[in-house]
Amino acid sequence: MAGKKNESDPNAKKKLEDFGGEILSEIERKDNPKFATVVRSKSNIIYDKKGGFLTVGNQKEERNFINTGQAKRFMQTVAIAAKCHKFIDENLHTTIRGLYYQLKYSLGEDVDENIFNEQAESNPLIEDLEAALSIKRESLNLNANRKGVLAGNLKVMDTFGGEKLEIDASKQGRSGWAIPSDVDNDIEFVDVKAKSVLVVEKDALWQRLNEDGLWKKENMILISPQGQAARGTRRLIRKLADIGLPVYVFNDGDAWGWYIYWTIKTGSMNLAYIGKEIATPEAKFLGVTMSDVERYDFLQKMTMKATEVDLKRAQEMLDYPWINMHKEWVNELKKVIKTKTKIEQDTLQGPRLTFVDDYIKDKIKNEDFLP
Amino acid sequence: MAGKKNESDPNAKKKLEDFGGEILSEIERKDNPKFATVVRSKSNIIYDKKGGFLTVGNQKEERNFINTGQAKRFMQTVAIAAKCHKFIDENLHTTIRGLYYQLKYSLGEDVDENIFNEQAESNPLIEDLEAALSIKRESLNLNANRKGVLAGNLKVMDTFGGEKLEIDASKQGRSGWAIPSDVDNDIEFVDVKAKSVLVVEKDALWQRLNEDGLWKKENMILISPQGQAARGTRRLIRKLADIGLPVYVFNDGDAWGWYIYWTIKTGSMNLAYIGKEIATPEAKFLGVTMSDVERYDFLQKMTMKATEVDLKRAQEMLDYPWINMHKEWVNELKKVIKTKTKIEQDTLQGPRLTFVDDYIKDKIKNEDFLP
Numbered sequence: 186m187a188g189k190k191n192e193s194d195p196n197a198k199k200k201l202e203d204f205g206g207e208i209l210s211e212i213e214r215k216d217n218p219k220f221a222t223v224v225r226s227k228s229n230i231i232y233d234k235k236g237g238f239l240t241v242g243n244q245k246e247e248r249n250f251i252n253t254g255q256a257k258r259f260m261q262t263v264a265i266a267a268k269c270h271k272f273i274d275e276n277l278h279t280t281i282r283g284l285y286y287q288l289k290y291s292l293g294e295d296v297d298e299n300i301f302n303e304q305a306e307s308n309p310l311i312e313d314l315e316a317a318l319s320i321k322r323e324s325l326n327l328n329a330n331r332k333g334v335l336a337g338n339l340k341v342m343d344t345f346g347g348e349k350l351e352i353d354a355s356k357q358g359r360s361g362w363a364i365p366s367d368v369d370n371d372i373e374f375v376d377v378k379a380k381s382v383l384v385v386e387k388d389a390l391w392q393r394l395n396e397d398g399l400w401k402k403e404n405m406i407l408i409s410p411q412g413q414a415a416r417g418t419r420r421l422i423r424k425l426a427d428i429g430l431p432v433y434v435f436n437d438g439d440a441w442g443w444y445i446y447w448t449i450k451t452g453s454m455n456l457a458y459i460g461k462e463i464a465t466p467e468a469k470f471l472g473v474t475m476s477d478v479e480r481y482d483f484l485q486k487m488t489m490k491a492t493e494v495d496l497k498r499a500q501e502m503l504d505y506p507w508i509n510m511h512k513e514w515v516n517e518l519k520k521v522i523k524t525k526t527k528i529e530q531d532t533l534q535g536p537r538l539t540f541v542d543d544y545i546k547d548k549i550k551n552e553d554f555l556p
Numbered sequence: 557m558a559g560k561k562n563e564s565d566p567n568a569k570k571k572l573e574d575f576g577g578e579i580l581s582e583i584e585r586k587d588n589p590k591f592a593t594v595v596r597s598k599s600n601i602i603y604d605k606k607g608g609f610l611t612v613g614n615q616k617e618e619r620n621f622i623n624t625g626q627a628k629r630f631m632q633t634v635a636i637a638a639k640c641h642k643f644i645d646e647n648l649h650t651t652i653r654g655l656y657y658q659l660k661y662s663l664g665e666d667v668d669e670n671i672f673n674e675q676a677e678s679n680p681l682i683e684d685l686e687a688a689l690s691i692k693r694e695s696l697n698l699n700a701n702r703k704g705v706l707a708g709n710l711k712v713m714d715t716f717g718g719e720k721l722e723i724d725a726s727k728q729g730r731s732g733w734a735i736p737s738d739v740d741n742d743i744e745f746v747d748v749k750a751k752s753v754l755v756v757e758k759d760a761l762w763q764r765l766n767e768d769g770l771w772k773k774e775n776m777i778l779i780s781p782q783g784q785a786a787r788g789t790r791r792l793i794r795k796l797a798d799i800g801l802p803v804y805v806f807n808d809g810d811a812w813g814w815y816i817y818w819t820i821k822t823g824s825m826n827l828a829y830i831g832k833e834i835a836t837p838e839a840k841f842l843g844v845t846m847s848d849v850e851r852y853d854f855l856q857k858m859t860m861k862a863t864e865v866d867l868k869r870a871q872e873m874l875d876y877p878w879i880n881m882h883k884e885w886v887n888e889l890k891k892v893i894k895t896k897t898k899i900e901q902d903t904l905q906g907p908r909l910t911f912v913d914d915y916i917k918d919k920i921k922n923e924d925f926l927p
Contacts, residue, residue, distance in 0.1 A: 275909065278767055280760040283905040290854055290906035328763055334734060343729035346769050350729040358714035358721040359743075363705060363731040366763070372730075389651040392699055392737070396649055398717050483661055534654040535661035538646065 197324040201270045204318060208250075208263065218250040218259070222317040223458055230457045232507045237450075237466030239457040239507075241316070248313065261300060262310045264292045269314075272326035278367075280328050281311055316458045323367035323416070333364035333418035334388065336395050337406030338378035344371040351375065354406070361395065364408070366417045368424065379406040382425050383471075383545065386410065386436040386445055390530055390541065397542050403549075406430070413445055416456070419463040422449060426465045433554065435545060438473040439491070439527040440498035446470050451507055469554035471545065473528045475520035487532040491525045511556045568695040572641045575689060579621075579634065589621040589630070593688040594829055601828045603878045608821075608837030610828040610878075612687070619684065632671060633681045635663045640685075643697035649738075651699050652682055687829045694738035694787070704789035705732035705759065707766050708777030709749035715742040722746065725777070732766065735779070737788045739795065750777040753796050754842075754916065757781065757807040757816055761901055761912065770913050774920075777801070784816055787827070790834040793820060797836045804925065806916060809844040810862070810898040811869035817841050822878055840925035842916065844899045846891035858903040862896045882927045 204220065211218040223229070224244035231242045250259045268287055272279065279287075285304040292300060301307055315322055322329065339354040341362070354362045365372065383405045385391045391409035394400070400407040406425060410418045426432050434449060436442030452464035478484045491499075499518040502508045509515055521527060533541035548554065575591065582589040594600070595615035602613045621630045639658055643650065650658070656675040663671060672678055686693055693700065710725040712733070725733045736743065754776045756762045762780035765771070771778040777796060781789045797803050805820055807813030823835035849855045862870075870889040873879045880886055892898060904912040919925065 272909070277909045279764060279905055279909050280902070282760065282900075282902045283764065283909065286858060286900075286903050286906045287909075289858060328760065331759065331763075343731070345729040346767065346772075348729075350727055352727075352729060352731070356721055356723075357734075358716040358719075358723060359736045359738075360714070360723070360734040363728075363734045365730045367730075388702065389653065389699065392702075393650060393654065396717065401717075487657060487660060529653075531651070531653045532657050534650055535657045538643070538648045538650050538654065538658075 197318075197320055198270065198273045200318045200320055201266050201273070201325075204266055204314075205263070205270075217252075219247050220262075220317055221245045221247050222313045225312060225316060225455075225458050227454065230454055232451070233460070236461065236464075237507075238460045238464035239452045239454060240460040241458045257300065258310060260292075261288070261306065262313055264288055264300070265307065265310055266314060269325040269327065276326075278326045278328050281308060281322070284311070284327060312458065321369075321416075321459055321462065323420075324370060328366040329416045331364060331366040331417050332412065332415040333408060333410045333421075334361035334391060335364055335406060335408045335421070336361045337400045338404060339374065339406055340376040342373045342375045355401075359392065359395065361391070361407075361409075364415075364418050364421055366415070368417050368421045374424070374428070377406075377425075377428060377430075378404070380404050380430065381549075382406045382408060382422065382430050382432045384408045384410065384414075384422065384432065384434045384449065384468075385530070386412070386434075386442055387530060390435070393534065393538065393541060394545075397539055399542050399545065403546065410445065410449075413441075414449055416463060419449060419452075419465075422465050422468070423463055426467050432465050432468040433471040433545075433549065434468050435471045435530060436473070437527070437529045438475065438477075438521075439529070440495040442473075442530070443498065443502060447502075447508070469556065471548045471554055473530050473533070474517055474555060475524070475526075475528070476517070477544075478526070478528055483535055484528060484532060487535060488524075488526040488528050491521060491527045495527050496522055496525065513555045517555060568689075568691055569641065569644045571689045571691055572637050572644070572696075575637055575685075576634070576641075588623075590618050591633075591688050592616045592618050593684045596683060596687060596826075596829050598825065601825055603822070604831070607832065607835075608878075609831045609835035610823045610825060611831040612829045628671065629681060631663075632659070632677065633684055635659055635671070636678065636681055636685060640696040640698065647697075649697045649699050652679060652693070655682070655698060683829065692740070692787075692830055692833065694791075695741060699737040700787045702735060702737040702788050703783070703786040704735035704779060704781045704792075705762060706735055706777060706779045706792070707732045708771045709775060710745065710777055711747040713744045713746045726772075730763070730766065732762070732778075732780075735786075735789050735792055737786070739788050739792045745795070745799070748777075748796075748799060748801075749775065751775050751801065752920075753777045753779060753793065753801050753803045755779045755781065755785075755793065755803065755805045755820065755839075756901070757783065757805075757813055758901060761806070764905065764909065764912060765916075768910055768913050770916065774917065781816065781820075784812075785820055787834060790820060790823075790836075793836050793839070794834055797838050803836050803839040804842040804916075804920065805839050806842045806901060807844070808898070808900045809846065809848075809892075810900070811866040813844075813901070814869065814873060818873075818879070840927065842919045842925055844901050844904070845888055845926060846895070846897075846899070847888070848915075849897075849899055854906055855899060855903055858906060859895075859897040859899050862892060862898045866898050867893055867896065884926045888926060 208218045223241045229242045229244040233240045285307045288301045341352045343350045388409045388411045434446045450468045452460040499521045533544050579589045594612045600613045600615040604611045656678045659672045712723045714721045759780045759782045805817045821839045823831040870892045904915050
């Protein structure tokens, strides 16, 4: 399968310039400088039924300069935009923490005013800017935390440090390819021979399956988010789904495992403003499930007592319309609440280390998933 | 520089067989089966002045089978040894959690007895075995958590999944090479052209420096442990020091940053029983220091209030003989306690993103380190 072209916004710089240009025009017209951003609080987060992901609704908020409650934040946002514009010009990346320290050092070329006292001030303004400009922070040269690892028949062209580097994810040995923060800009899938994607919550299990060469035998792309999936890993899974690969997720059967799955599938509340780009509604939950415990005798002695957190989370999930619309999930969560037990994916190494491989193959062969 | 040969113990299997053989002989002789391990509690942890690392003293403990307080643990330890022997035979790896579930599934070929109720029971017994046999768990085919990333002029031969894969750490682009759990068995440095090692606490800074190609310009190996260094990363740093590369560590100037440094340098209490293999006493602390704050004006507005944890930690460190033997560290820690401030490495992106590169180059040029 041919790789798909870079989908990210190549116009980040232009968008920032338009943003600044508009503010300048308003000043010249003696208008109150302003811009509109999207409300990101819970009241404006909706589940897009047709799309199958969490997104933001139509509520907008205006930020005005001439407003005693907003002047400082307005100025700060403009300073952030100016810094990001500079980073793009320099072709250098940093993090929101690096950005914060640049702002603390100096607001701009000639302004030595310390208007930021802590990073908690700058973070929401970066989100304002992302939402106002419909652009992800990665395109503003701000790296998010990265985490996650990948192996499979996939080649990636990473244009980095003035070189074009072809990374062959089938030749990374025990390590795998570390999934970057930004998988849109200057990075491209050049050759995707794999036919499906298996996401495995825990790195320990990923290493187990990588050692067995499961991804070779089944021609899969084997990913571990190494816990909760980072933005880059979520975006990568989305991009693999975009080129038509089915996505299976293999997690613990507990509060954390379910949460990781639903974050991959529908996105999360706090990133709903970029929901469409990082959610993979096509994803299926391969296991571990309470039905597995009924099917495999040995799992019965491997369950653990569900904690208060697990039970509370299961109850909350039953209230989410995007979860309780699936009778299979209602059934699963009710079993957890009834039996007060949970089950880890590591248990599938119990009978023999490679049992987990067969478990996965059976699940896929029988299409035995939760939606 | 030529790569050094694999230093790990190739005799793990033989050691396990001798361990079992000895117990068998004792049974045949109608003796009480027993083995000796090393006391790992605080009373037996010492600082090896000559070597410069934390290690265990001469206190041994005997584990006996015919002893009501020890019989269960003795049996459990033998079961662990048997499982690890099987993993080595199968040439498959798992984690201590996977091992626990195998023990829970069945003690051995014909024993369907559930003698483990929680992983907290098996973990210290694995350490008993490591200490008794003078062998690291990685050689028992037990992967520890892995974390850490590397870029530089270094090639590694990873014999994995029946293939010999040469990994060129100078061709990993934005991602870097993910440092494995086990850097001794079936993995070898084949070509180390780099002349020094720079360890950078935070992955965000690692990405910054990787983007700037600092490791190319200075012919360094650039490592981030991504926070506290995992066993594999500590061992890798030790191995790079073994082939003569100087090791510089660049961390936050706070409780956590100091702790990460000292763990790399002298090892940690809980891994003192393998201290010699994972400590790098040659390591130097490059920064960030309170002297930096005095030297660079802009850092003065970038310090943060030290927390209670930072101050408590600084005070504790002043009591450790392996720290207070260095007047430079006494000076540093006293400044922290006096000013009640701390400083992050991210601040060095304040004036411009590449300032941090110059900071590092200056430090190395002027040999301006803490010991």
